[in-house]
Amino acid sequence: MESVKETAANIAASAVSGLEKSKATVEEKLEKATTNDSMEKEMATQRKQDRIRHAELDKQKAYHHNAAARQGQASRNHYIAKGATTHQMSAMPDVHRGAAEP
DSSP states (O other): OHHHHHHHHHHHHHHHHHHHHHHHHHHHHHHHHTOOOHHHHHHHHHHHHHHHHHHHHHHHHHHHHHHHHHTTOSGGGOEEEETTTEEEEOSSTTOBSSTTOO
C-alpha cells in the first residue's frame, strides 16, 4: 500500500514539474514576442531556464521525501507532490493539506 501512495505522489510531482516547465516556456515565448530588445529576450530565456531548474529540483525533493515517507522516516508519513514544504498529500484518509491555496 505504501508503494502505491509513493508512486501516486511521485506521478503528481512529475505532473506539477511538467506544468511548471511548460508555463516557463510559454511565458518566455510571450516575453520574446512582446519585445524587440535583444537583452530582454536573453533575460526571458534566462528566467525560463531558472524556472525549469527550480521545477526539476522541486520534483527531486518530492521524490526523496516520498521515499523517506515510505520508509517511515518523514513526519507522519506525508507524501508530497511538490517540494518539501508545499502541496502536501497526506497518507491518512480524508486529510488534504494545501488543497485550499489561493
